[in-house]
Amino acid sequence: MSIFIALYLLPPLHLFLCVTATKDYSLPYSPTDLILLNCGASSNLSSPDGRSWDGDSQSKFAASNPPEASSVFEASNQDPSVNQVPYMTARIFHSKFTYTFPVLPGPKFVRLYFYPASYSNLDISTSYFSISANNYQLLNNFSASLTVSARIPPVDYFTKEFIITVRDNQKLELTFIPSPASFSFINGIEIVSMPDSFYARGHDNPLTYVSPDVHTFLDNTTALETVYRLNVGGQDIGSTGDTGMYRTWNQDSEYLIGQAGNTPYLPGVKIKYTTKTPAYSAPVKVYSTMRSMGPEPLLNMNYNLTWIFPVDAGFLYLLRLHFCETRKEFININQQVFLIFINNQTAEHDADVIHMSGGNGIPVYKDYIVLVPPGSQSKQDLWLELHPNMELKPTYADAILNGLEIFKLKTTDGNLAGFNPDPTVAPPPAEQHPERRTGKRSSIIMVIGIVGGSIGTVFACSLFLYFFAFKQKRVKDPSKSEEKSSWTIISQTSRSTTTISSSLPTNLCQRFTFVKIKEATRNFDDQNIIGSGGFGTVYKGYIEYGTVAIKRLDSSSKQGTREFRTEIEMPPVIPSLPKDQASLADWARKCYQRGTLDQIVDPHLKGEVSPVSLNKFAEIANSCLHGQGIERPKMGDVVWGLEFALQLQQTAEKNANSVDGPNLHC
Numbered sequence: 001m002s003i004f005i006a007l008y009l010l011p012p013l014h015l016f017l018c019v020t021a022t023k024d025y026s027l028p029y030s031p032t033d034l035i036l037l038n039c040g041a042s043s044n045l046s047s048p049d050g051r052s053w054d055g056d057s058q059s060k061f062a063a064s065n066p067p068e069a070s071s072v073f074e075a076s077n078q079d080p081s082v083n084q085v086p087y088m089t090a091r092i093f094h095s096k097f098t099y100t101f102p103v104l105p106g107p108k109f110v111r112l113y114f115y116p117a118s119y120s121n122l123d124i125s126t127s128y129f130s131i132s133a134n135n136y137q138l139l140n141n142f143s144a145s146l147t148v149s150a151r152i153p154p155v156d157y158f159t160k161e162f163i164i165t166v167r168d169n170q171k172l173e174l175t176f177i178p179s180p181a182s183f184s185f186i187n188g189i190e191i192v193s194m195p196d197s198f199y200a201r202g203h204d205n206p207l208t209y210v211s212p213d214v215h216t217f218l219d220n221t222t223a224l225e226t227v228y229r230l231n232v233g234g235q236d237i238g239s240t241g242d243t244g245m246y247r248t249w250n251q252d253s254e255y256l257i258g259q260a261g262n263t264p265y266l267p268g269v270k271i272k273y274t275t276k277t278p279a280y281s282a283p284v285k286v287y288s289t290m291r292s293m294g295p296e297p298l299l300n301m302n303y304n305l306t307w308i309f310p311v312d313a314g315f316l317y318l319l320r321l322h323f324c325e326t327r328k329e330f331i332n333i334n335q336q337v338f339l340i341f342i343n344n345q346t347a348e349h350d351a352d353v354i355h356m357s358g359g360n361g362i363p364v365y366k367d368y369i370v371l372v373p374p375g376s377q378s379k380q381d382l383w384l385e386l387h388p389n390m391e392l393k394p395t396y397a398d399a400i401l402n403g404l405e406i407f408k409l410k411t412t413d414g415n416l417a418g419f420n421p422d423p424t425v426a427p428p429p430a431e432q433h434p435e436r437r438t439g440k441r442s443s444i445i446m447v448i449g450i451v452g453g454s455i456g457t458v459f460a461c462s463l464f465l466y467f468f469a470f471k472q473k474r475v476k477d478p479s480k481s482e483e484k485s486s487w488t489i490i491s492q493t494s495r496s497t498t499t500i501s502s503s504l505p506t507n508l509c510q511r512f513t514f515v516k517i518k519e520a521t522r523n524f525d526d527q528n529i530i531g532s533g534g535f536g537t538v539y540k541g542y543i544e545y546g547t548v549a550i551k552r553l554d555s556s557s558k559q560g561t562r563e564f565r566t567e568i569e570m571p572p573v574i575p576s577l578p579k580d581q582a583s584l585a586d587w588a589r590k591c592y593q594r595g596t597l598d599q600i601v602d603p604h605l606k607g608e609v610s611p612v613s614l615n616k617f618a619e620i621a622n623s624c625l626h627g628q629g630i631e632r633p634k635m636g637d638v639v640w641g642l643e644f645a646l647q648l649q650q651t652a653e654k655n656a657n658s659v660d661g662p663n664l665h666c
């Protein structure tokens with residue numbers, strides 16, 4: 001009788017257990033506290049990611065301050081390239097000012113949004129201030145304008161992210177203190193809770209101490225600052241693509257040094273989260289893309305897959321490495337074993353992802369603590385290197401990484417503040433082209449073809465540029481000496497790629513550093529996007545030659561190295577742009593049909609370019625956009641066409657002399 005009942009009851013009970021267990025770890029995080037404060041704004045507004053921000057003009061969070069302690073301003077220049085919310089309004093503090101946020105106990109993300117622009121008549125470069133959160137010093141004598149100008153390329157705005165655990169008094173006090181004879185400001189404040197024991201954790205969690213003699217604990221008194229969060233081998237992930245905590249994840253390619261390894265294309269992989277690595281740990285996009293060393297064992301034995309991160313010296317850092325083996329041939333332990341070096345010290349001697357995670361498709365993360373000692377410079381490089389370990393004779397000589405987070409830990413006296421960067425001598429990009437600004441003619445650069453294709457396996461996440469620059473002959477160009485032709489073919493890969501052996505005439509080639517490309521496109525700012533295709537995005541950029549178009553290839557594109565190389569050596573093409581994404585192609589076609597190329601031409605040059613010449617350009621560009629490779633012109637034909645267009649331009653100039661050219665409109 002009893003046996004019968006047990007059998008009868010078991011299945012439903014079993015089912016019930018399954019459901020609750022799944023619920024725990026397979027769902028994204030749902031924040032218990034979520035505050036978005038648009039400082040200086042009087043009404044509630046939405047940011048481009050669709051989140052709603054409260055205005056703080058009558059904010060209950062600021063009630064403890066006298067009215068004269070702060071004022072609200074709109075940015076004097078309502079720059080359309082900067083998000084309206086939360087950046088276009090600011091609260092300016094003339095004296096000490098405290099926001100008090102009632103929140104539940106536990107760890108919180110505190111994100112501070114800064115847009116150091118001009119507000120009323122205030123000179124933002126004279127703004128120095130400190131910020132503390134509860135008892136932690138987040139920033140000290142901090143200059144937002146020095147911070148933006150030290151970024152490469154300079155940016156207009158930025159966010160700082162901290163992790164603070166709120167105690168049982170249930171409040172988070174954020175205090176702004178201007179430096180003497182200065183003022184402080186803030187554009188936006190975001191507070192988001194996170195799971196307990198997620199980053200700042202209890203004493204019993206395993207942590208690997210990489211530096212000798214370093215014994216710190218991570219617990220709920222540890223405040224942290226996020227300094228890097230990367231989707232290794234993948235794409236940028238915005239706040240709404242995260243797992244409920246609104247974290248942002250960036251590409252890793254710009255931190256790579258030397259060989260870039262491989263970013264295998266792994267369609268349709270399933271990520272199996274576990275209680276140990278629940279779904280909120282990192283998005284599927286992080287675990288389903290990776291960077292590996294590559295398929296060549298001999299090559300892999302001879303190099304380290306290396307990333308370098310500038311960080312503030314004199315702090316401990318927490319590195320969280322995310323792994324997930326999703327390549328289908330990796331299913332057993334001892335198929336791939338590798339060394340992990342952090343700052344040239346062995347952090348892990350035999351990392352075996354399958355062993356750590358429990359199987360293919362199962363994610364896992366590992367935490368390491370390293371000291372970056374004070375040095376002569378306020379910034380030091382933090383090195384992360386991976387290398388195969390063949391001692392146990394694993395099947396493959398390879399190593400992988402899927403995601404990486406780097407946090408600065410507070411010092412024993414509760415400080416997280418680093419030093420301001422030194423004032424930079426480099427002017428912002430706009431100032432580098434005074435001749436364009438004053439409208440004086442100097443150069444015409446037009447992209448008429450951009451090599452399509454993909455970085456594929458070897459060149460993943462690197463950048464490839466390839467364009468023809470049309471230059472007027474009177475332009476002084478310091479980087480080209482003997483060249484007779486007025487055409488320049490510019491091709492570039494990021495510093496991390498292996499050499500592309502190209503049959504392109506080297507006197508027509510010009511290499512650019514990745515830093516330079518970032519500078520030119522304002523760090524691939526969305527506002528600079530002029531088109532996108534199925535395999536990458538085209539940005540408008542400014543280099544010393546003038547305006548150029550720069551194509552950043554989509555690393556998830558899956559064409560192989562050989563095709564890629566072929567495409568470099570072939571004329572500029574944009575293979576099979578999907579109809580709905582063909583804005584660049586559409587542009588060329590439209591301009592060709594209408595006879596002008598308005599969108600890319602520098603406005604100052606309008607009226608200075610001969611319509612016949614422009615039309616020739618558009619014609620060439622258009623021919624390069626044929627979906628079928630066979631219909632695209634050969635390199636020689638393109639160069640010839642460009643020469644012809646230049647001649648047309650020169651002829652037109654001779655004939656026109658002082659007569660103004662026609663105004664161009666697409």
Ligand SMILES: *[C@@H]1O[C@H](CO)[C@@H](O)[C@H](O)[C@H]1NC(C)=O
Pocket residue numbers: 042043044054055
């Ligand atoms: C803004 O939204 C908050 C809730 O998020 C609400 O309490 C407040 O009344 C709203 N303010 C306005 C001006 O609509």
Ligand SMILES: *[C@@H]1O[C@H](CO)[C@@H](O)[C@H](O)[C@H]1NC(C)=O
Pocket residue numbers: 128141179180420
């Ligand atoms: C704040 O920093 C600036 C520049 O970094 C420096 O000139 C100034 O003396 C500092 N002020 C204080 C109070 O430390």
Ligand SMILES: *[C@@H]1O[C@H](CO)[C@@H](O)[C@H](O)[C@H]1NC(C)=O
Pocket residue numbers: 105106165166167168202220
């Ligand atoms: C912080 O940790 C201590 C000891 O581990 C614990 O008693 C306390 O409840 C924790 N506080 C919060 C806010 O998590």
Ligand SMILES: *[C@@H]1O[C@H](CO)[C@@H](O)[C@H](O)[C@H]1NC(C)=O
Pocket residue numbers: 343344381382383
């Ligand atoms: C690690 O080694 C490299 C090359 O040997 C060196 O350039 C770098 O400074 C070292 N980094 C640290 C943090 O010691």
Ligand SMILES: *[C@@H]1O[C@H](CO)[C@@H](O)[C@H](O)[C@H]1NC(C)=O
Pocket residue numbers: 301302303304341343344345385387
């Ligand atoms: C990899 O890095 C480690 C630690 O910095 C270094 O000892 C080793 O020589 C490097 N190996 C190669 C092949 O560069």
